[in-house]
Amino acid sequence: MMSIQTLEQFVMEQQALFPTAKGEFTRLLQAISLAAKIVHREVNKAGLADILGKQGNCNVQGEEQQKLDVFADHHFMDVLKRGGECCYLASEEHEDGIELTKTKRYHIGKYMVYFDPLDGSSNIDSNVSVGTIFSIYKRKSAEGPLQAEDFNQTGREQVAAGYVIYGSSTMLVYTTGRGVHGFTLDPSIGEFCLSHPSLTIPKNGRVYSVNESNYNQFPTAIKQYLQYCKEIDAETKRPYSSRYIGSLVADFHRNMIQGGVFLYPETVQYPDGKLRLMYECNPLAFIAEQAGGKASTGVIPIMDIEPTYLHQRTALIIGSEMMVDMVERYIHEH
Numbered sequence: 001m002m003s004i005q006t007l008e009q010f011v012m013e014q015q016a017l018f019p020t021a022k023g024e025f026t027r028l029l030q031a032i033s034l035a036a037k038i039v040h041r042e043v044n045k046a047g048l049a050d051i052l053g054k055q056g057n058c059n060v061q062g063e064e065q066q067k068l069d070v071f072a073d074h075h076f077m078d079v080l081k082r083g084g085e086c087c088y089l090a091s092e093e094h095e096d097g098i099e100l101t102k103t104k105r106y107h108i109g110k111y112m113v114y115f116d117p118l119d120g121s122s123n124i125d126s127n128v129s130v131g132t133i134f135s136i137y138k139r140k141s142a143e144g145p146l147q148a149e150d151f152n153q154t155g156r157e158q159v160a161a162g163y164v165i166y167g168s169s170t171m172l173v174y175t176t177g178r179g180v181h182g183f184t185l186d187p188s189i190g191e192f193c194l195s196h197p198s199l200t201i202p203k204n205g206r207v208y209s210v211n212e213s214n215y216n217q218f219p220t221a222i223k224q225y226l227q228y229c230k231e232i233d234a235e236t237k238r239p240y241s242s243r244y245i246g247s248l249v250a251d252f253h254r255n256m257i258q259g260g261v262f263l264y265p266e267t268v269q270y271p272d273g274k275l276r277l278m279y280e281c282n283p284l285a286f287i288a289e290q291a292g293g294k295a296s297t298g299v300i301p302i303m304d305i306e307p308t309y310l311h312q313r314t315a316l317i318i319g320s321e322m323m324v325d326m327v328e329r330y331i332h333e334h
């Protein structure tokens with residue numbers, strides 16, 4: 001009979017490899033998995049309860065908040081504060097990060113967590129997959145209030161990152177820099193079960209994902225690359241297929257499994273790119289690299305960007321290594 005390994009068991013096993021570990025990281029991941037299960041439950045009954053639709057507020061990006069955004073943000077914040085493993089929490093939904101070092105209400109740990117509680121939430125009303133993305137750092141300063149050195153860490157210094165996709169099934173995928181592992185939620189037992197150990201992204205693919213309605217706003221090199229994708233060439237199996245859900249986690253996850261490249265370049269509307277470095281691009285870049293893929297601005301690796309601002313944006317080219325290389329070549333040659 002097939003044996004099942006839960007996320008909790010898997011993380012405990014990994015922890016045992018580090019005899020000095022105190023289990024804080026294990027508890028942190030458990031907290032994330034708990035919040036993910038709560039959001040899963042709510043996303044699944046969204047059509048039934050009075051939870052669909054807009055909250056009536058705007059978030060710090062000036063976008064309308066959906067009710068489920070608020071719900072997901074609340075629960076991730078809540079479990080992460082209560083767990084006592086974190087000293088800093090930052091969410092797409094809040095202008096400022098929350099420094100738990102400034103409050104006496106919670107036990108303070110060493111981890112800093114950046115997250116997008118419900119990415120792609122504009123898709124909820126049409127029952128399209130959405131996701132949570134998280135990025136975890138360790139503070140560098142020893143104690144007291146957090147310092148610039150804590151906030152200035154690049155993506156390379158992430159100790160873990162992952163995402164949850166609330167799709168036809170709910171999956172949690174994460175890395176701690178020792179490969180990428182995927183767990184599928186079995187709702188009947190309420191556990192994430194190891195379903196995709198040591199995930200790797202195909203080196204090459206035939207899918208490109210981009211919001212092509214922005215074509216006229218793209219840099220010339222990107223326009224040329226998109227033409228390349230559409231050319232007919234038997235050897236390279238072009239034209240490639242175009243697949244764009246408009247929900248980053250879902251587009252990224254599909255490309256992880258099938259191979260492909262996702263592009264959100266600079267546009268006239270978003271001159272620095274649309275997607276956010278700290279809680280969208282860096283965590284997915286860490287996953288992509290750990291899975292044998294690549295993530296780039298088109299010029300430098302995403303994880304080498306020096307962060308300057310919590311909600312900073314960047315262009316993102318991510319996915320199969322050979323496809324990202326090709327986009328970089330177009331940008332370099334232009």
Ligand code: AHM
Binds near residue numbers: 116249274
């Ligand atoms: P959000 O964080 O407000 O949900 O926006 C991020 C989303 C991503 O999921 C997706 O890749 C992108 O925005 C889609 O943008 P567009 O509609 O411009 O194609």
Ligand code: MG
Binds near residue numbers: 092119
């Ligand atoms: Mg988002």
